[in-house]
Amino acid sequence: MSIAGFFRAVLPGLVLFATLTYAQDHRASDEALVNRIKDAVIRELRKSGELDRAVDSGIGRYLERQRAEAEQRERREADARTSKLRPVSKSRDHIRGNPAAPVTLVEYSDFECPFCKAFHSTMKRLVNESNGQVNWVYRHFPLDTLHSKARKEAVASECAAELGGNDAFWKFADRFFELTPSNDRTDVDTVLPRIAREIGLDRARFASCLASGRHEQRVADDLREANATGGRGTPWSIVVSKNGKTYSLSGAQPYAAVKQLVELARGKQ
Amino acid sequence: MTRAGHLTDLGVALGRVFVHPAYVLLAGALAILTFLLAVLVPNFGLISEIFADASVPMAAKLGIALSLLGGIGTNFSLLSAGYTVAIAILFGLTVAMIAFSIRQRSIGATRRSIALGSGAMLSGVLGIGCAACGSLIMGAVVPFLGIAGAVAMLPLDGQEFGILSVALLFISLLLVSKNIAESAACALLPDGGDQGF
Numbered sequence: 001m002s003i004a005g006f007f008r009a010v011l012p013g014l015v016l017f018a019t020l021t022y023a024q025d026h027r028a029s030d031e032a033l034v035n036r037i038k039d040a041v042i043r044e045l046r047k048s049g050e051l052d053r054a055v056d057s058g059i060g061r062y063l064e065r066q067r068a069e070a071e072q073r074e075r076r077e078a079d080a081r082t083s084k085l086r087p088v089s090k091s092r093d094h095i096r097g098n099p100a101a102p103v104t105l106v107e108y109s110d111f112e113c114p115f116c117k118a119f120h121s122t123m124k125r126l127v128n129e130s131n132g133q134v135n136w137v138y139r140h141f142p143l144d145t146l147h148s149k150a151r152k153e154a155v156a157s158e159c160a161a162e163l164g165g166n167d168a169f170w171k172f173a174d175r176f177f178e179l180t181p182s183n184d185r186t187d188v189d190t191v192l193p194r195i196a197r198e199i200g201l202d203r204a205r206f207a208s209c210l211a212s213g214r215h216e217q218r219v220a221d222d223l224r225e226a227n228a229t230g231g232r233g234t235p236w237s238i239v240v241s242k243n244g245k246t247y248s249l250s251g252a253q254p255y256a257a258v259k260q261l262v263e264l265a266r267g268k269q
Numbered sequence: 270m271t272r273a274g275h276l277t278d279l280g281v282a283l284g285r286v287f288v289h290p291a292y293v294l295l296a297g298a299l300a301i302l303t304f305l306l307a308v309l310v311p312n313f314g315l316i317s318e319i320f321a322d323a324s325v326p327m328a329a330k331l332g333i334a335l336s337l338l339g340g341i342g343t344n345f346s347l348l349s350a351g352y353t354v355a356i357a358i359l360f361g362l363t364v365a366m367i368a369f370s371i372r373q374r375s376i377g378a379t380r381r382s383i384a385l386g387s388g389a390m391l392s393g394v395l396g397i398g399c400a401a402c403g404s405l406i407m408g409a410v411v412p413f414l415g416i417a418g419a420v421a422m423l424p425l426d427g428q429e430f431g432i433l434s435v436a437l438l439f440i441s442l443l444l445v446s447k448n449i450a451e452s453a454a455c456a457l458l459p460d461g462g463d464q465g466f
Binding site for chain 2 (some may be wrong): 071074078095114115118119122144173230231233247248249250251252253254256260261263264
C-alpha cells in the first residue's frame with residue numbers, strides 16, 4: 001500500500017476517534033453527527049479498497065482455518081479407527097499367505113454377501129501373485145438385517161478352523177463361496193455338512209461344535225470391531241503396512257485398485 | 270397428452286437446448302460428476318487421505334482414484350450399475366434443460382421439474398446406497414430411521430429406490446421438455462389470431 005493510501009485509510013478513523021472523544025468530553029451526544037462520520041469513514045474505506053481487501057483476507061483466513069480443521073478431524077478419526085483395529089494374532093486370526101509379509105489386508109466379510117464372494121476371488125489372486133509381499137486376514141462381519149444365515153455360516157467356519165486348523169478354515173471359505181449363491185439363498189442344512197465332509201472334517205464333531213454355539217462370541221466380537229473401525233457394509237478391508245500405517249477400503253473393489261493400495265502400503269516401511 | 274406427444278416434446282426440447290455447446294458441456298459435466306460421486310463415495314475417506322499425503326506420488330494418487338472407478342463393474346450389481354449410469358445421464362440432461370428453461374424465463378413447469386428432480390436425487394442416493402451389501406447410506410441413515418428391516422424385506426433389497434429415481438428424473442425431464450417445446454410455439458388467441466413471442 002502507498003503512503004497516501006495508508007493515510008487515506010487511517011485518517012478517517014483518527015477523525016472519528018477524535019470526534020468521539022471530543023463529544024464524550026463535552027457530553028454532546030449528537031448521534032446524527034456520529035453516524036455521518038461513521039458513514040464517511042466507511043465510504044472512504046470502500047473507496048480506497050481497504051475494506052474489500054480486509055474482507056477478502058478475512059474470508060481467505062477463515063477458509064484456510066476450516067480446511068486445516070477438516071484435515072485434522074479426518075486424521076483424528078482415521079487414527080481413532082486404526083486404534084480400534086485389533087492387532088493380527090497368529091493364534092487367533094485366519095491368515096492366508098506369508099505371515100511375515102510386509103503388508104497385511106484385514107478383511108471383514110459376510111458369507112452371504114455377493115460382493116464378498118466376488119472379492120474372495122480378487123483376494124486369492126492378490127495373495128497368489130504377491131510373491132509373499134501380502135497376507136490376508138479374514139474376520140467376520142455378518143449383516144444380520146440383510147442376511148439372516150450369515151452368522152451361522154461364520155460360526156461354521158470357526159468350527160472348521162477348530163477341527164482342522166488354519167488350512168481347514170480357508171478350505172471351508174473357498175468351497176463355501178464356490179458352492180453358494182449368496183443373498184441368503186444357501187441351504188445351510190445341506191451345504192455345511194457337505195463342505196465339512198469334502199474338506200475332511202469329522203461330521204459328527206462339526207455338527208456338535210455348530211450346535212454348541214461356542215464360537216458365537218468370537219463372531220460377535222469381530223462384528224463389533226468391524227463397526228468400530230468404520231465398516232458400514234461388506235466387504236470392509238483395512239490394508240496395514242509394516243510401520244502400522246492403515247488404509248481403509250470399502251466394497252469389492254477391482255484387483256487393480258487393491259494391488260495399487262498394497263503397493264502404496266509396501267512403500268510405507 | 271399422448272405418449273407420442275410427450276416424446277415429440279422431448280425431441281423438440283433436446284434439439285433446442287443441445288444445439289448450444291454450453292448446455293452440452295453442462296449436461297456432460299454434471300453427468301460425469303454424478304457418476305464419479307456415485308462410484309467413489311464409499312471410498313472418499315481413502316481418496317482424501319491419499320491426496321492429502323504429500324509423500325505419495327501424484328501418479329499413484331491418480332492411479333488409485335482411477336482404478337476405484339472400476340468398482341462400477343465389481344461393487345455394483347448389473348441392475349444397480351445400469352440405473353447408476355441412467356441417473357447420471359438423466360440428471361445431467363434435466364439440470365441443463367432446467368437451466369435453459371430458467372434463462373428463457375419460462376418457469377411454469379420448471380418448479381415442478383425441480384421438485385421432482387430433487388426427490389429423484391434423494392431416492393437415487395438411497396438406491397445407489399442399497400447397491401452394495403450395507404453401504405455408507407444404509408449403514409448411517411437407515412438404522413437411524415429404524416427401517417433397516419423394512420428395506421431388507423423389499424424384493425430388490427432397496428434397489429427399488431434407484432429405479433424410482435430413474436422414473437422421477439424421466440418425468441421431470443418430460444415436464445421441462447414440455448415447457449421448452451411449448452414456449453417455442455405460438456399460442457392461439459381466443460379470436461383465432463396468434464400470439465407470437
